[in-house]
Amino acid sequence: MNKFSRYPLKKKITVTAAHLVLAILSVIWLIPVLWVILTSFRGTKGSYSSTFFPTSYTFDNYVKLFTDFSVFNFPKMLFNTFLVAGVSCLISTFFVIAVAYTLSRLRFKARKPLMNAAMIIHLFPGFMSMIAVYYIIKMLGWTAGPMLRVAMVAVYAGGAGCGYHIAKGFFDTVSISLDEAAMLDGASKWQVLTKIIMPLSKPVVVYTLLTSFAGPFKDFMLAKVLCGTHRDYYTVAVGLYQMLDVEYIDQWFCSFAAGAVIISIPVAALFLGTQKYYVEGVSGAVKG
Numbered sequence: 001m002n003k004f005s006r007y008p009l010k011k012k013i014t015v016t017a018a019h020l021v022l023a024i025l026s027v028i029w030l031i032p033v034l035w036v037i038l039t040s041f042r043g044t045k046g047s048y049s050s051t052f053f054p055t056s057y058t059f060d061n062y063v064k065l066f067t068d069f070s071v072f073n074f075p076k077m078l079f080n081t082f083l084v085a086g087v088s089c090l091i092s093t094f095f096v097i098a099v100a101y102t103l104s105r106l107r108f109k110a111r112k113p114l115m116n117a118a119m120i121i122h123l124f125p126g127f128m129s130m131i132a133v134y135y136i137i138k139m140l141g142w143t144a145g146p147m148l149r150v151a152m153v154a155v156y157a158g159g160a161g162c163g164y165h166i167a168k169g170f171f172d173t174v175s176i177s178l179d180e181a182a183m184l185d186g187a188s189k190w191q192v193l194t195k196i197i198m199p200l201s202k203p204v205v206v207y208t209l210l211t212s213f214a215g216p217f218k219d220f221m222l223a224k225v226l227c228g229t230h231r232d233y234y235t236v237a238v239g240l241y242q243m244l245d246v247e248y249i250d251q252w253f254c255s256f257a258a259g260a261v262i263i264s265i266p267v268a269a270l271f272l273g274t275q276k277y278y279v280e281g282v283s284g285a286v287k288g
Contacts (some may be wrong), residue, residue: 035052100167220237
């Protein structure tokens with residue numbers, strides 16, 4: 001006899017209703033995803049279709065992204081995005097973990113003012129500073145050529161430390177007695193971080209990696225301001241948005257949907273591949 005059958009009637013109704021609501025919400029959430037996938041295989045051109053399911057299917061929309069470079073160079077956009085996302089992901093994670101560990105474990109006079117300042121700065125969305133950031137980047141001479149990639153990495157990773165709050169909250173849950181015991185045995189602060197805190201904090205490290213990696217894939221405004229008309233350095237967010245311009249939408253709309261499906265694959269694969277660390281980060285440490 002399963003556990004559900006032993007529940008009282010009232011609880012059975014509550015649990016069934018909750019699962020029913022969640023199932024309905026999941027279907028509603030998946031409908032747009034399904035529509036994008038179906039549109040990516042649609043055989044007819046144009047942005048409008050009178051039916052939810054396409055009347056004909058084709059792989060040409062995917063092929064076009066990797067063969068037709070007359071207007072958009074999608075492989076180069078992918079390369080730019082992966083390069084910027086990979087580098088900024090590593091730098092951002094280092095900054096966030098370093099700041100979070102410092103504010104969680106160390107005590108110094110300017111600690112609380114710095115925490116308050118970082119919190120206030122982080123409350124404002126990044127696009128509010130994009131004009132100022134652009135002119136700073138322009139002053140440094142990073143608005144043309146390969147330095148545009150460096151500029152995007154600097155923009156995405158430079159202020160990452162201000163988003164320390166989630167990592168700090170996680171570090172605060174790790175008992176400080178572990179640090180003290182390790183330091184009594186002669187461990188340095190760096191060894192405490194790398195040998196004790198990091199193995200216990202895999203979930204928040206993975207979370208930071210994922211959010212930092214996904215940032216360049218979904219950000220449009222800052223990338224567009226920095227790249228301007230330099231198409232060779234467009235990220236996929238900028239390139240896909242350009243496909244929706246009036247002069248391109250009829251020919252490129254289905255390829256836009258195909259591009260949206262393609263760029264979702266690496267982010268989803270990274271998320272699924274790192275799922276186990278959410279559990280192993282804590283349970284493995286407890287077993288040890």
